[in-house]
Amino acid sequence: DTGVSQDPRHKITKRGQNVTFRCDPISEHNRLYWYRQTLGQGPEFLTYFQNEAQLEKSRLLSDRFSAERPKGSFSTLEIQRTEQGDSAMYLCASSDRYEQYFGPGTRLTVT
């Protein structure tokens, strides 16, 4: 399978803990996006990489969120000091010049 993969698929954590998610994009795609989605809403943009450079970051994104894409391959999204409001589906997508392809998402539950 050469699609976008995400790990883990589900994560349950206690408030105040740190969590890290991983995304492996389609290998020939140089663009990678992170989104957050809550029930009944469309995906909300978090951050965007072109190769290893983080080019855009949502102004709504708390400084508790950080993302990396070392060597322009896989990417990680870390949330520090999680809050209950962070509970959501975290989606990763990679893109060629035109079209976005999404991974299966990581469902985060903060208790």
Add this chain to the structure above:
Amino acid sequence: KQEVTQIPAALSVPEGENLVLNCSFTDSAIYNLQWFRQDPGKGLTSLLLIQSSQREQTSGRLNASLDKSSGRSTLYIAASQPGDSATYLCAVRPLGGGSYIPTFGRGTSLIVHP
């Protein structure tokens, strides 16, 4: 700031009906528009991509049209089946400004009952 609206928010139809889902956007300066399908608890699956220079795209029973001047796109589903039940989202990617960030609508939740 681009705003994307999808109407209706929810739709329930009997199997076999032809149906139309609507997507409207406020800024016509778009690079492309992409339609997705999302099953509950899953990621998004790309259905159709329309470049700004195109008027429509077709894949099987799906046909998407684009009218930039009026800020509208429609997704037509022919002969609907229970397996078409899902949420359908559209996303608009901006033209220019160096941004590659698409704006998503909230989606239309479709139920096709046997």
